[in-house]
Amino acid sequence: MKERLTRIGRSIRPPDRYQVVQSLKAAGAAVVAWAVTGWWLEAPMALMAPWAAVALVQGTVYRSLRSAVQLFLMITAGTLMAAGAALLTGNTMTALLIALPPAVLLGNWARAGGQGLYAPTTALFVLAYGSYSLPAVGHRLLETVVGAAVGIAVNALVLPPVHSQHVNKLAYALPRDCARLLGELSEGIREGYDEERAERWYRSAGDMLGALAELRTARGWASESFRLNPGHRLRRRTPAPSDAWDVLWARVGDRLLTLTLTLWEAASERRRLPRPPTGALAGLSELLSAAAEVCSVEQEVMEHGPDEERRGRRDAHLAAAHRAFTGAKEYLRGSDSDADASLGSLLAGCRALLDDLTPEQEEGGRRTAAG
Numbered sequence: 001m002k003e004r005l006t007r008i009g010r011s012i013r014p015p016d017r018y019q020v021v022q023s024l025k026a027a028g029a030a031v032v033a034w035a036v037t038g039w040w041l042e043a044p045m046a047l048m049a050p051w052a053a054v055a056l057v058q059g060t061v062y063r064s065l066r067s068a069v070q071l072f073l074m075i076t077a078g079t080l081m082a083a084g085a086a087l088l089t090g091n092t093m094t095a096l097l098i099a100l101p102p103a104v105l106l107g108n109w110a111r112a113g114g115q116g117l118y119a120p121t122t123a124l125f126v127l128a129y130g131s132y133s134l135p136a137v138g139h140r141l142l143e144t145v146v147g148a149a150v151g152i153a154v155n156a157l158v159l160p161p162v163h164s165q166h167v168n169k170l171a172y173a174l175p176r177d178c179a180r181l182l183g184e185l186s187e188g189i190r191e192g193y194d195e196e197r198a199e200r201w202y203r204s205a206g207d208m209l210g211a212l213a214e215l216r217t218a219r220g221w222a223s224e225s226f227r228l229n230p231g232h233r234l235r236r237r238t239p240a241p242s243d244a245w246d247v248l249w250a251r252v253g254d255r256l257l258t259l260t261l262t263l264w265e266a267a268s269e270r271r272r273l274p275r276p277p278t279g280a281l282a283g284l285s286e287l288l289s290a291a292a293e294v295c296s297v298e299q300e301v302m303e304h305g306p307d308e309e310r311r312g313r314r315d316a317h318l319a320a321a322h323r324a325f326t327g328a329k330e331y332l333r334g335s336d337s338d339a340d341a342s343l344g345s346l347l348a349g350c351r352a353l354l355d356d357l358t359p360e361q362e363e364g365g366r367r368t369a370a371g
Contacts, residue, residue, distance in 0.1 A: 018161065022057060025057050075144045103123045
């Protein structure tokens with residue numbers, strides 16, 4: 001129960017700067033749109049303008065422009081359906097029965113995107129207000145155009161959203177989370193672990209793959225946020241790691257998922273897979289601890305840039321990990337085939353992990369020398 005409450009508490013986070021800024025921009029756009037249509041133009045249904053303005057303060061300027069077209073088409077369709085049905089029947093209830101089914105169907109159309117809801121809701125507003133004459137329909141559309149223009153202008157000219165910093169935040173978290181998990185694995189193997197602890201490791205490794213999917217989504221947002229953005233040159237843009245960074249840590253995440261699954265199965269009473277010998281586990285603990293240090297250095301390199309001191313520390317930790325690997329491999333010569341199977345699986349995963357953490361030039365040179 002305590003763990004569940006802790007997990008819920010971590011999931012409840014205060015809004016970040018981006019959310020606060022976008023919320024204030026949406027509120028400001030609504031006020032401006034209301035002032036233009038309600039006070040200046042004296043529109044009879046000024047609600048449409050602030051409604052459209054709030055909807056179009058989107059996560060990117062490009063998305064605001066694209067959504068504006070969809071929103072205008074949906075509101076126009078809902079308005080015309082409601083007005084036509086009301087003029088045809090002269091009865092609000094009958095008009096609802098006629099106009100709402102096609103409006104809802106249009107709103108559920110996949111190409112309408114998130115703006116599809118505006119078709120049936122606009123039809124409801126028009127019929128509820130009872131304003132469906134030709135001049136009233138013209139006012140609805142004018143108010144929508146004004147609100148859309150205000151929403152797009154506010155989003156594009158007032159701190160236009162740029163998402164590159166979120167990409168960096170997620171990218172830098174990958175080696176940090178890998179280092180943390182590798183450290184936990186090293187400590188648990190050294191001290192002894194049970195099935196429940198091994199299952200937590202496996203779930204943590206799975207969460208890392210989820211973080212990679214979130215990073216790919218963030219890259220898409222970052223790329224889109226610079227499209228048609230008039231203020232992107234005025235905003236500070238922190239260079240993001242290349243896509244190769246994602247590929248590297250996706251492979252590392254796969255290795256960790258395999259390692260934690262093997263450790264979980266070795267600790268499970270249902271599988272009856274014997275654990276590797278104590279000496280081999282000690283070597284694996286040293287290997288994983290050194291690998292954790294390599295990941296920590298990689299995080300420093302990404303945040304602060306490479307230098308000789310960091311390269312030296314990384315190479316020293318990689319060398320220690322390879323020595324531990326060689327020592328643990330000696331225990332494969334035992335007579336217990338099942339224990340050899342679990343140890344062999346762990347060693348294969350660790351070897352692949354070390355290969356992934358070794359820079360390409362050094363890895364190529366090491367293999368050539370070994371050949």
